[in-house]
Each structure stands twice: as C-alpha cells, then as structure tokens.
Amino acid sequence: MAQFEIKDLCFTYPLNGRRALENINLKIESGEFITVCGRSGCGKTTLLRLLKSAIAPKGRIEGSVLYNGSAAGDIDLRTQAGEIGFVMQDPQTQAVTDKVWHELAFGLENLGLDNSTIRLRVAEMASYFGIGGWFDSRVDELSGGQLQMLNLASVMVMHPSVLILDEPTSQLDPISARSFIETVDKINKELGVTVILSEHRLEEVFPCSDRVIVMDGGRIISDSSVRELGATLGSQLEFVRLSVPSAMRIFNDCSGTGECPVTVREGRKWLSEQSIASKKCGHKSVSFGEKNAVEMKDVCFSYSRDGENVLNNLSLKIPEGSVFAVLGANGAGKSTLAKVMAGILKPHRGKITVHGKRMDKYKNGGLWQKNITMIPQDVRALFTAKTVAGELDKIGGDTAAVSRLMRIDHLAQSHPFDLSGGEQQRLALAEGLLTQPEILILDEPTKGMDGEFKTIFADVISRLRSEGKTVIMISHDIEFCASNAELCAMLFDGSIASFSQAHEFFNGNHFYTTAANRISRGIIEAAVTREDVSACVTGKSFQ
Amino acid sequence: MKSGFRGCHPAVNISFFISVLVFGMLLRHPVTLVIAVFASLAYYIRLSGRYAARTFFRFLLPMLIIVTALNLLTNHYGVTELFILPSGNRATLESAAAGLVTGIMMVSTILWFFCWNEVVTEDKFMSVFGRIFPVPALIIMMALRFVPLYRRRLHEISDAQTGIGRSRRTGNIFERIRRAGSIIQILINWSLESAVETSDSMRSRGYGLRGRTGYSRYRMTGFDAAALIFIAAADIMIALGVSALGCLYNPRIIINPDVSSGTVYLISGVNATVNPLSALGAAAAAAYAVLCFMPLIMDLKEGVKWRSLK
Numbered sequence A: 001m002a003q004f005e006i007k008d009l010c011f012t013y014p015l016n017g018r019r020a021l022e023n024i025n026l027k028i029e030s031g032e033f034i035t036v037c038g039r040s041g042c043g044k045t046t047l048l049r050l051l052k053s054a055i056a057p058k059g060r061i062e063g064s065v066l067y068n069g070s071a072a073g074d075i076d077l078r079t080q081a082g083e084i085g086f087v088m089q090d091p092q093t094q095a096v097t098d099k100v101w102h103e104l105a106f107g108l109e110n111l112g113l114d115n116s117t118i119r120l121r122v123a124e125m126a127s128y129f130g131i132g133g134w135f136d137s138r139v140d141e142l143s144g145g146q147l148q149m150l151n152l153a154s155v156m157v158m159h160p161s162v163l164i165l166d167e168p169t170s171q172l173d174p175i176s177a178r179s180f181i182e183t184v185d186k187i188n189k190e191l192g193v194t195v196i197l198s199e200h201r202l203e204e205v206f207p208c209s210d211r212v213i214v215m216d217g218g219r220i221i222s223d224s225s226v227r228e229l230g231a232t233l234g235s236q237l238e239f240v241r242l243s244v245p246s247a248m249r250i251f252n253d254c255s256g257t258g259e260c261p262v263t264v265r266e267g268r269k270w271l272s273e274q275s276i277a278s279k280k281c282g283h284k285s286v287s288f289g290e291k292n293a294v295e296m297k298d299v300c301f302s303y304s305r306d307g308e309n310v311l312n313n314l315s316l317k318i319p320e321g322s323v324f325a326v327l328g329a330n331g332a333g334k335s336t337l338a339k340v341m342a343g344i345l346k347p348h349r350g351k352i353t354v355h356g357k358r359m360d361k362y363k364n365g366g367l368w369q370k371n372i373t374m375i376p377q378d379v380r381a382l383f384t385a386k387t388v389a390g391e392l393d394k395i396g397g398d399t400a401a402v403s404r405l406m407r408i409d410h411l412a413q414s415h416p417f418d419l420s421g422g423e424q425q426r427l428a429l430a431e432g433l434l435t436q437p438e439i440l441i442l443d444e445p446t447k448g449m450d451g452e453f454k455t456i457f458a459d460v461i462s463r464l465r466s467e468g469k470t471v472i473m474i475s476h477d478i479e480f481c482a483s484n485a486e487l488c489a490m491l492f493d494g495s496i497a498s499f500s501q502a503h504e505f506f507n508g509n510h511f512y513t514t515a516a517n518r519i520s521r522g523i524i525e526a527a528v529t530r531e532d533v534s535a536c537v538t539g540k541s542f543q
Numbered sequence B: 001m002k003s004g005f006r007g008c009h010p011a012v013n014i015s016f017f018i019s020v021l022v023f024g025m026l027l028r029h030p031v032t033l034v035i036a037v038f039a040s041l042a043y044y045i046r047l048s049g050r051y052a053a054r055t056f057f058r059f060l061l062p063m064l065i066i067v068t069a070l071n072l073l074t075n076h077y078g079v080t081e082l083f084i085l086p087s088g089n090r091a092t093l094e095s096a097a098a099g100l101v102t103g104i105m106m107v108s109t110i111l112w113f114f115c116w117n118e119v120v121t122e123d124k125f126m127s128v129f130g131r132i133f134p135v136p137a138l139i140i141m142m143a144l145r146f147v148p149l150y151r152r153r154l155h156e157i158s159d160a161q162t163g164i165g166r167s168r169r170t171g172n173i174f175e176r177i178r179r180a181g182s183i184i185q186i187l188i189n190w191s192l193e194s195a196v197e198t199s200d201s202m203r204s205r206g207y208g209l210r211g212r213t214g215y216s217r218y219r220m221t222g223f224d225a226a227a228l229i230f231i232a233a234a235d236i237m238i239a240l241g242v243s244a245l246g247c248l249y250n251p252r253i254i255i256n257p258d259v260s261s262g263t264v265y266l267i268s269g270v271n272a273t274v275n276p277l278s279a280l281g282a283a284a285a286a287a288y289a290v291l292c293f294m295p296l297i298m299d300l301k302e303g304v305k306w307r308s309l310k
Helices: A044-050 A077-083 A100-110 A115-128 A144-156 A174-191 A226-231 A238-243 A246-253 A264-272 A334-341 A388-393 A399-405 A421-434 A451-466 A478-484 A502-508 A515-520 A530-538 B010-026 B030-048 B050-074 B093-119 B122-132 B134-163 B173-204 B222-241 B279-309
Strands: A004-012 A019-028 A033-038 A060-067 A084-087 A162-166 A194-198 A211-216 A219-224 A292-301 A311-319 A323-327 A349-354 A372-375 A439-443 A470-474 A487-492 A495-501 B081-084 B090-092 B253-255 B272-274
Touching: A004 A044, A019 A044, A019 A219, A033 A044, A033 A238, A044 A162, A044 A194, A077 A084, A084 A144, A100 A115, A100 A144, A115 A144, A144 A162, A144 A174, A162 A174, A174 A194, A211 A226, A219 A226, A226 A246, A238 A451, A246 A264, A246 A515, A246 A530, A264 A515, A292 A334, A292 A470, A311 A334, A311 A470, A311 A487, A311 A495, A323 A334, A323 A451, A323 A478, A334 A372, A334 A439, A334 A470, A372 A421, A372 B134, A388 A399, A388 A421, A399 A421, A421 A439, A421 A451, A451 A470, A451 A478, A478 A502, A478 A515, A487 A502, A495 A502, A515 A530, B010 B030, B010 B093, B010 B122, B010 B222, B010 B279, B030 B050, B030 B093, B030 B279, B050 B090, B050 B093, B081 B093, B090 B093, B093 B253, B122 B134, B134 B173, B222 B279
Parallel strands: A033 A194, A033 A211, A084 A162, A162 A194, A323 A470, A323 A487, A372 A439, A439 A470, B253 B272
Antiparallel strands: A004 A019, A004 A060, A211 A219, A292 A311, A292 A349, A487 A495, B081 B090
C-alpha cells in the first residue's frame, strides 16, 4: 500500500472559483524523495497542503487523498501532527516561541509528552542538527539559514514518517540552502523518512531526488525519475529546461547520448569524455566611460555608536551604464551596502557621490526622484494598495505595458499579499521600473523566481542597460550574476575583497562560482556559464 | 548553566525572593532591617560587582536620605522634638526614625528586585509561570518574540518606502503623515498575513490538542528539594516570630513592646523604650538572617570548593 495515494483530485478555491488543481493522480511510497517543481502559482503549494488536512486550504475538493489507506481528512489531528511534518517557506513566521530550546519542545508539549521524554528527544535532535551551539539563543537572533534549520528540527523532533517542505530554501542564500537540502537528504537516507519537496532551485535538489513531478496549470505534466527527465529534456516545457542543473542542461544542449549527468562530478566525467570543439572560451571585455554612477570612498557604517563597523573603509566605483553585482556570504553586509548606496542609511565616515554630485547635496528626497530606486529584499515592505493595479497606479506611468512585461497583467485585481513569492517579486520590480530611475538597486531580485521568468528578467536588465541606466544587484544567485552582470564585486568583512569583470571574477574563484565553471574547470578554459560550455563543446552559439 | 544560587531550580529562586520580599515588607524591626539591607546589598555586589556599588551610592543612598527627610518634613507626630521647622511645625525623632525605616525597607526591596533580575531570567520565570498558567504563558512568550520582530519589520518597511521614493522624511506635512500612515498599514497587513502562517505552523505541530504539557528545562535535584524545605522551614519560623519582632514608631519608639518580663532600657535623653528580644524573636531573626544570606552562602561555598579543586 502506498503511503499517499491521490486519485482524480480536483480543487477549487471558493472566492474566485479558480480551479487550482485538476485531475491529480499520484502514488507516493514510503521512503521516497519526491521533488515537485513548476512555475510560480502552478498549484504546488495547494497540492502539498492538501496532504495534511490540518493546514489544507478551504475550498471544494473532488477526488480523494489517501494516507496509509484512509482518507487524509479523517486522520485525527494528533496522528497528523506526529506523523506528517510540514515546513513552510518563510523562516520567520513559522517559529512560534522566543527561544531555540522551547521551539524544539513546542510540538512535543502539544502532544502532551512528559518532561523526561521531551528532554531526551530535544537533546537527540539538537545533536543531530548541530544546534547545540545556539540552543540557548533567542529565535530573533538567528540568521535565516539557522532559523529554517530550526524549523526543520522542530518538526523532526516529533518523529514524522513524512516530511513535506514547501519551497523551504526560497528565502535562503545558496550556501545555507545547500546545507539545508543536504540535511533533508540525510534525513531521507538515514531515517527513511518520506520527503516531498517543492523547489525552484533544482541544482541541489535533483541529485537527491528519486522522482521529479512537474506541474503546470494545476496538472501534473510529468512524473519521472531524474535521469528519465534528463533523457527527455528536449520535449519538456521551457521552464523545466531552464531550471534543471547545469550538467543536465549542458548535456541536453550538446545532444549528449548515454546516461544524463546530474551532479557536477558526473558532469565533469561526461565532459572529459567528449570531443571539444574549442578548448578556450573567449570573453569580450566590456569597457565603460569615465563617469561613475555611484562612487564610494572610505565609507564606514555601523548600526550603533559603539557597534562594530558593518562597512569598513569601503571604496567602490560603479561606472554609469553598467550592470554591477555584489556577491558575498550571509551577514557580510550586502543589504547594508545596498541601503547605504541608496541613501537610506547614512554612513558615519566617508564620501559617496551619485552622478558626480555628493549624496548629501540632494535635497528634499531629490535623490529618489527618477534617480535612485531600491527594491528591498523582502518586497512585502512595499505594498500599500489593496490590488496589484492600485499598487502600480500609485506610481503612474505606462502601467499596462510594465505589468505585461512583468507578467502580472492577469493578477491586476488580486491583493498583493495573496500573490506567490515569485509574483510579489515581479510586482515589486514593476514598481521599480515605473519610477524610471537612472540607477536601479535590487536586493536579491531573483529570490523565488522560476527559471523561465529569470530569462525575462535578464532581458529587462539588458534593455535598461541599453538605455544607459545603471543596474546594481545584490545577489546570492551566482548563476544569474554570471550570465547577466558585467562587473562583480565580492564583499567580505565590510569591504570589497575582489572587483573585476564578471568572467574574470568567476574564473578566479574556486568555490564561489557557477556549476558550469566547476564542471568545465581544467577541461575548457575560462568557461563560466552553461552557454559558454555548450558553445565550446559544439562550436555553435547558445544565447 | 550558572553555578551557586543561580544554578538552582527556578522554584527555589522564586520562593526565596517571594519570602524575602514579603518578610522584608512585614518586618520593621531594626535588627531585621539591618540584616535585609546588608544581605541584599552583599548579594547584589556579588552578582554585579562594581556596578552594584555605583548604583548604591548614586541612587539608593540618596533615595534613603530623601525618604527620611521627606518624612521628617511632612509628619509631625511623636514626643521627641528635635527642632522647629520654618513652617512652625515640629520635626520629631519619631518621624525621622519612621522615615529611615521606610527608606531602608525600600532600599532592600529594590536591591532584592535587582537581584531577581539577575537570577530569575525570563526562561526561569516562564518555566514556573508556564507550569501554573500554560495558556497566558504561551501568549506572553509569543508577544515577547513579536516585539523585536515587529520593530525590525517597521524599520524594514520604512527603509523600503524610502528606497522607492516615498520617504516619510520628505514632502510636505500632509504627505509625511500619509506616508507614515501607510507604513503602519503595511506593518498591520504584513503581520496579519504572517500571523496566519504562524497559526498554520502551530496547528501543523499539534497546537490545540488536549493535554498539552509544559516543558521545563530545569530538573529538581535533591539539593533543590533540600533548599525548598529549608526556605519553607525558615518561613514558618519567621512567621511565628513576626509579632515577637514588633516595633512602634508613633507616638513613641518602642522596640519589642509586648515583652512582659525582662529589663526595660530607656535610652538616656531620648524618649524611646528598647525591651530585650524574646527567645522566639531571636530565633525568628536568626532564621531571617540565614534565609537572607542563603544565596551568598551557597555561592561562597561553591567558590571555596572551586579554589580547593584548582
């Protein structure tokens, strides 16, 4: 008997009568690792939540969801709480209590276990997850990565047999995301817990997955193993092709034969066996004019008078008309740098000039009038109107064209807070474009974006560049920066550790670089993006 | 984990503080006042070092003087006249003494509260409070978590609005007010939205099931139990002796008034009566002294042990 059996499941939301799911048929065996992928708003979240009736959305359900042979809706809440673990997207809102140790104990308290059992289970899980070091900390002191790990641990402490994760890494940086996925994989392999995971970022998830389910428009359009998917990639939808790991994509671009590589290691092995048309990848060096959009000189910033400097004698020149990316680990001060560049935070030392004029000479908000616009990391901080259309009308301009461009025209009447993470991101970008800035600063713009929209977004960036605008991205998305940024800087310890043209930057790094570069290192010289590698192998151009 | 008295079970900590605070307010006997003020000051110095001494001299000592002086200037009862105030009222020894007593009681109470702050951390308080009132305890704890979260979110929203040209520090006054209003509106929307998710997360982890238990990280050891029994015994002893430790400050100062036998000392030149302490009163005062110095004794004992182990 399958652990979950879904038969002819349809689901309709009561308010707008929209069919979110249509004829879903799915069997999930105990111990499987299943990845569900699809564009933003394809019904992934609805499907995952229907597996656990305690948090299922309200609406009309047709068909059936069986858990161990009995209807999911009939399973009593105690069994559900213990056996079906659920981890959500936002690390902050899931945590209930104020202390790490209490968060771990929360679920067990609800189940009514006695003190000594709770003590044992909490101790066990804290050791398994390596939480010992911050066991006593306050929850609001943790980083996003730590917090999401805590959320996972406080679900695992209840010893579930199924773990459902709804885009758990969409708010995390790549390094925390990787270690989170590794932990989920470990739980699956070592404890035999069934894992059902929805994700946009597939690079890390694919190697651990047994099966990949692709959804589109509320239907399952493909259900296969990773290697089967790799073999049939040509016939898959565009967004699947754009989201799969680099090794698979290069294999597909080069019309490779044999078994499809998934990991970097397999990719290297496969690549070394190929005959390669050109062993060196050429890059055009881009040059910029003399003028700088933003120039920072010996800037120091600290959040409190006695606090440590977050930015420490940072100097940086961003040429006018460039696409500039700042990379760096969590907590390196990237978001702080963005806010300082945007004039939101004032440094206590150093000089910043914008278009050759000192920043403090811009009076009465002139800095932010068609000059600098910054889109924050958490875009929910922007939305004041009740509808998407109202949100755009507040700024004015050619709202129709921009919302078409950002593919949010069909959402005009929705409430901004009802959109999925990726759609909210698009709305925020639309607002940013409507303000028509000379300098657009984006903090983690690709967060929650699916592979397909990233290519649209890349076009938007290159169009802004051709209009002579400057785009500054603060990003963790190495792959995106490698293909779209011209200049890259690494922020470390409050100042710029390295600054160069994008291809030099990624070739110089060993670990903090693209998967394509790691695959081709030592085989093809100076290849950074997947397109570079594919082009070098086949001798054709891929852009 | 902290050592000494701070390392004890929260029940020990809390029952200790309740005992000393309650008796500190009931007992107005000079002996017990001296015990209380010395014990609380000594323990606070042990907990906070030089900072404690600074607080004592900068804040508590002036307060003691002010309270005494205020009482002297506003109350005119008593039989021993010291001098005549410019207003024509009498300043009496009795009202000065009563002021001093009140002042010392306040000082030692405040000192005990300072110590409470160091010893009974939020965690400890919640673990005991959560045992008795599980639901309010959970609500308080969630509120404690939400305060810093919302404060940070407010900053984030304000920064985000600035970055898109809607700074609440630019524009005319009406614009500023409107912008500040929309910042609050976003905070509310956002918080309601995240509250839905938090409640999903709680339900998903079985909140609302019958028979919720409260987990406490603290385990009662034999030592803790002994300490609790000791506190209870001391409490009973002191409670029995409360009336034997009576004092009057109005209209005359009479220390230990209800002792029928024994010598009566009259302080020469002062209209005050000091009777000798009865056996019961002495026993209660001794119990009070041991109780008040208990944390310090525990800490010092462990300190000696550390030294001998080195």
